[in-house]
Amino acid sequence: MSPVIAVAVPAELRALFFPSGVEASLGGLGSLRVVDDGVLLGSPPVLAELAGPADVLVTSWPCAPVTGDVLEAAPALRLVAHTGASVKPYVGLDAFARGVRVTQAGAAMARAVGEQALALTLALLHRVNRFDGALRSGVAWAEAKASAPARHELAGSPVGVVGASRTGRAYAELVRALGGVVTVADPYLSASEAAALGVRVADLDTVLRGSRVLALHAPVLPETRRMIGARELALLPDGALLVNTARAALVDGEALLAELESGRLDAAIDVFDEQPLPVDHPLRTLPNVLLTPHEAGGTLEARARGGALVADEIARFLAGEELRHEVTAEQLARLG
Template identity: 35%
Template sequence: MSDPSSRLNIALAMPQDVARRVFPARLLERLEPGLNLLSTEPLQEFDSPRSRSLLARADILITGWGCPQLDETVLNAAPNLRYILHAAGSAKHHVGQACWDRGLQVSTAAEANAVPVAEYTVAMILLANKNVLQLARIVHTLHSAVEPEDYYPQLGNFRKRVGIIGASKIGRHVIRLLRSYDLEVVVADPYLDPEEAIELGAELVGLDELVASSDVVSLHAPSLPSTRHMIDARQIARLRPGATFINTARGELVDQDALLRRIEQGDLYAVLDVTTPWSLPTDSGFYVNPNVLLTPHVAGSLGSELERMAASTVEEALRLSRGEALRFPLRAADLAFTA
């Protein structure tokens, strides 16, 4: 048995319901023997005597959705804290400049969360090129089988062009998954060079070319002030007739009014897993237009997929207990171009 005094102390910081959903008991048991979980009950706030007592002892803070902000006051109550391991994607909501100034090392489970988003995206790309959603609606309306090529003679995935906007973690994983198919994949990203794009399995092109030439356009850029409405009315007008636009990133990256106007022309399809706001007004045209598929932010980690993020975070803690470096570090400089 390891010496308790040499073990790294861990505290959980997230709402109770998040901890129960994300961390099965069997995963927390893997923290032994080089790590000491101070309590299975997470810190839901940082002000109570219990919270201050646990913070004072913690070397590692495992955080989740809904973790309170880690400001100067909180960090002053955690003199031993060295690591923040976030069991989700973006840590921007609770990790700020005070953490970087203190020299804390931060890790996220963004790579793990990218997997189900990429899988959802690939599924939608394949369905879009086969016009499955449109054909299903026709069958349901006619109450009869139909000849698909009578409606969509060019349907299919062979050699169709798929445009990926953003070589983010998710965008890169989508490209990797698409290698299995006979598709032409192009990517637009100002931080990517042509050689790296080729290594991923795509051709680097400009955004204008990607939008105008792709059969399916899938958005994977981060939500930053500089990316608001990056898909504006001009880009939406350039989308080729019959194309499908997929958004699993954030609604604010798109001029949604312009998108709806184009869809209402009848020559554009959209798969939207995200919108701004999350719940659209009840009279929104997106709800009733037959060319739109709305899904309730289902692409990200949910249900059984949450355990993948928890396992990634636990493995990061185990690496620290063995004296190894973090596998998925997040640095302050990364925040300029990541969500």
């Protein structure tokens, strides 16, 4: 009997993940059950009904978590393939206890996140956000130029990267290609890997003290939650630039806001403790802050790669081959 693949991805996202059509991308792997347009996948009963007969469930970020009643309704379920990166909100540990395996498409987004982090880095170095904000607010031309802090080129700039993750490595590669001097803080990055990446390795405090730009690319784990607090921010040189396209939980938000309000640092931020970012949040008013709405990985190319990666993982699973992007119960338990 052909395996049943339930696709819990709304129409607007299916068009991005599977641009040639979900039938062309996944139909050859099994019998498809695709969510109807307009159905609210955040409802557990709705997801349970869709997943009921499925061997494989493809999920995306509007989905309710695959846990509890959803699992009970899908006794044949053997694989959850998530089109995004973080599976923490979408899969419960009870799924693993029942033998369900999990994979995700985070690797597909690494280049897009790395490129946006680079774009934000260049914008901060050249004070693009400050110039744009000043001119839009009616500040005189000469005053806008005179009031901006000193600008720098990326070539020769010391750039600190926290976390040699997929996105961290993509960012480091791009920065190095433009002449940036990269030092990475990651206790799991070996000397041989660092040499292959063309980067130096140092402890976090050393990286903080020596960075003109600090880019965050670490996962949220117990040991990384709020790892950048008031003490750490104080170690950054005056005028340093912070780029966060990873997770808001890596940073003490109140401590960062205090530094930004003082004007000592500039920052570009894609991720926030509260999302959507409230319209009255003070970050929205600061001229030294560049904001984007948690969209660093959202290029058309990254979405299409994500869909192709999911399709490949499903094919490998059904063929009894090793998954390349599997998430284990132990990994899920550690993720923040």
